[in-house]
Amino acid sequence: MTLQQQIRSNRFRSGIVVVGFVLLLLLLAGLVGLALDYSLGAVALGVAIVYGVFALVRSRSLVARMTGARELGEADLKPLHRLVENVSIGAGLPVTPEVRIVDDQAPNAFAAGLRPKSSYIGVTTGLLRTMPKRELEAVLAHEVSHIRNRDTYLMTMAVVFAGVIALIADIGFRSLAYGGRSRRGGALVVILAVVGFILAPYAALLLRLSLSRRREFLADAGAAEILNDPEAMALALRRLELDATTVRYSDASTAHLWVESPTDRVDSEQRGVLALSGLFNTHPPLPDRIEALEEAGGFRLSEGLPAGEPFAAELGLV
Amino acid sequence: MLWLWIVLAAVALLGIVLALGYNRLVRLRNEADTGWANIDVQLQRRADLIPNLVEAVRGYAAHERAVFDEVTKARAALQHASAPGAAAEANEGLTAALGRLFAVAEAYPELQASENFLQLQEDLTDTEDKISAARRYYNSTVMHLNTAIQSVPWLLIAKPFGFRAKEFFSAQGDTAPPQVSFSQAT
Numbered sequence: 001m002t003l004q005q006q007i008r009s010n011r012f013r014s015g016i017v018v019v020g021f022v023l024l025l026l027l028l029a030g031l032v033g034l035a036l037d038y039s040l041g042a043v044a045l046g047v048a049i050v051y052g053v054f055a056l057v058r059s060r061s062l063v064a065r066m067t068g069a070r071e072l073g074e075a076d077l078k079p080l081h082r083l084v085e086n087v088s089i090g091a092g093l094p095v096t097p098e099v100r101i102v103d104d105q106a107p108n109a110f111a112a113g114l115r116p117k118s119s120y121i122g123v124t125t126g127l128l129r130t131m132p133k134r135e136l137e138a139v140l141a142h143e144v145s146h147i148r149n150r151d152t153y154l155m156t157m158a159v160v161f162a163g164v165i166a167l168i169a170d171i172g173f174r175s176l177a178y179g180g181r182s183r184r185g186g187a188l189v190v191i192l193a194v195v196g197f198i199l200a201p202y203a204a205l206l207l208r209l210s211l212s213r214r215r216e217f218l219a220d221a222g223a224a225e226i227l228n229d230p231e232a233m234a235l236a237l238r239r240l241e242l243d244a245t246t247v248r249y250s251d252a253s254t255a256h257l258w259v260e261s262p263t264d265r266v267d268s269e270q271r272g273v274l275a276l277s278g279l280f281n282t283h284p285p286l287p288d289r290i291e292a293l294e295e296a297g298g299f300r301l302s303e304g305l306p307a308g309e310p311f312a313a314e315l316g317l318v
Numbered sequence: 319m320l321w322l323w324i325v326l327a328a329v330a331l332l333g334i335v336l337a338l339g340y341n342r343l344v345r346l347r348n349e350a351d352t353g354w355a356n357i358d359v360q361l362q363r364r365a366d367l368i369p370n371l372v373e374a375v376r377g378y379a380a381h382e383r384a385v386f387d388e389v390t391k392a393r394a395a396l397q398h399a400s401a402p403g404a405a406a407e408a409n410e411g412l413t414a415a416l417g418r419l420f421a422v423a424e425a426y427p428e429l430q431a432s433e434n435f436l437q438l439q440e441d442l443t444d445t446e447d448k449i450s451a452a453r454r455y456y457n458s459t460v461m462h463l464n465t466a467i468q469s470v471p472w473l474l475i476a477k478p479f480g481f482r483a484k485e486f487f488s489a490q491g492d493t494a495p496p497q498v499s500f501s502q503a504t
Contacts, residue, residue: 082444082447085448086447086448086451087451089356089360089448089451089452089455090451090452090454090455091455092349092352092353092356092455092459094352225458226454226455227454228454
């Protein structure tokens with residue numbers, strides 16, 4: 001798939017996601033209306049739409065707040081800016097994305113923003129402390145390809161819509177539970193509504209997750225192409241794999257944004273044998289991603305990692 | 319009557335295919351043009367750094383005239399080169415000349431320690447990194463454009479509409495995107 005096809009397919013999927021969520025939203029509002037009261041259904045719909053629009057407009061700073069990413073001044077960490085600049089030039093992005101720093105020991109990075117022009121890349125201090133320049137560049141290239149492929153756009157839409165669905169289902173659920181007297185539908189409608197309210201957030205979650213996993217392979221491939229160095233990306237992933245710390249700040253709602261899933265390790269430890277875990281992962285397993293890169297690049301990583309001075313040393317951040 | 323409809327449908331279909339193909343070629347050509355503009359900006363930036371650098375070195379090593387001449391000439395050659403292949407050639411020439419300039423600079427510890435010189439050296443290295451990034455992008459867009467133009471069916475519309483294959487930005491005139499990275503001239 002060429003890049004342009006990828007971008008177009010992402011736009012198309014974004015359209016499908018929007019239509020799917022709108023339908024789901026109408027269905028839920030309808031259920032609220034049928035089971036309780038039409039005006040309540042209309043109010044819930046209105047609240048959800050206002051919330052959704054607000055979240056989309058504010059998504060940039062919302063993500064920054066959720067991840068704890070802070071802005072950098074012009075003069076701070078210049079070598080890092082230069083690295084991002086180089087990677088964006090290599091990707092043919094018209095504008096260099098801003099860089100933000102997340103104070104966290106776990107090595108990770110993410111990209112956010114609706115449009116390439118207003119996008120930014122967040123990197124953790126842990127990433128700067130673990131990765132040598134070559135691998136850091138690969139991670140940045142991975143994030144830049146998310147921006148270039150419009151993945152960030154699609155995922156932001158999906159997150160916001162999932163939030164809206166959860167909100168409206170919540171309204172419906174609470175009204176059913178506490179507003180007993182205003183209930184107008186028959187028993188069947190009420191049961192239907194309860195099932196709908198319970199399942200809707202999961203449907204939204206599944207739709208969102210199904211979008212993010214294949215994208216990681218594509219962004220890995222994009223990074224390899226941007227740098228003309230698939231091995232660097234594979235090495236970076238291997239280094240992430242060997243690193244056991246996970247991002248402290250992150251919760252499930254921002255999991256899909258990161259280069260390595262921040263919640264997987266915690267979740268799989270907690271869930272244990274739960275078979276569903278594969279379905280609810282935002283990222284494909286790291287060994288699979290490394291293997292895909294090895295196959296595409298025609299090389300094999302040796303067991304150990306090359307020792308390299310972490311980029312933080314160059315930034316004076318030790 | 320039926321055959322008329324069939325002919326009309328075939329013509330309409332052909333028109334759509336032509337339009338799509340034409341748009342695709344235009345898009346690819348624009349991407350390659352943007353890619354070239356990116357390289358051009360960085361080459362210009364590199365050329366702009368040279369006079370200051372020469373001045374900085376001249377302040378400590380005024381008698382090394384031959385090296386300064388060589389660098390100045392290489393810079394002029396780069397500014398006059400317009401085709402990608404020629405520009406790449408001239409850029410390599412400048413790299414070689416700068417290599418000699420930095421070799422000369424090695425002999426002057428005060429120069430090596432001067433803030434100005436270090437800053438210029440850093441900017442130059444950064445520009446070289448950017449040129450190589452811009453080159454990777456440009457060469458990949460050229461590869462897509464050339465592949466499209468040379469393959470059926472776009473081959474048939476490329477010629478009449480004036481789409482031509484573009485040159486890669488590479489010094490030896492080879493056709494594959496080069497894997498070499500710029501050696502740091504220090």
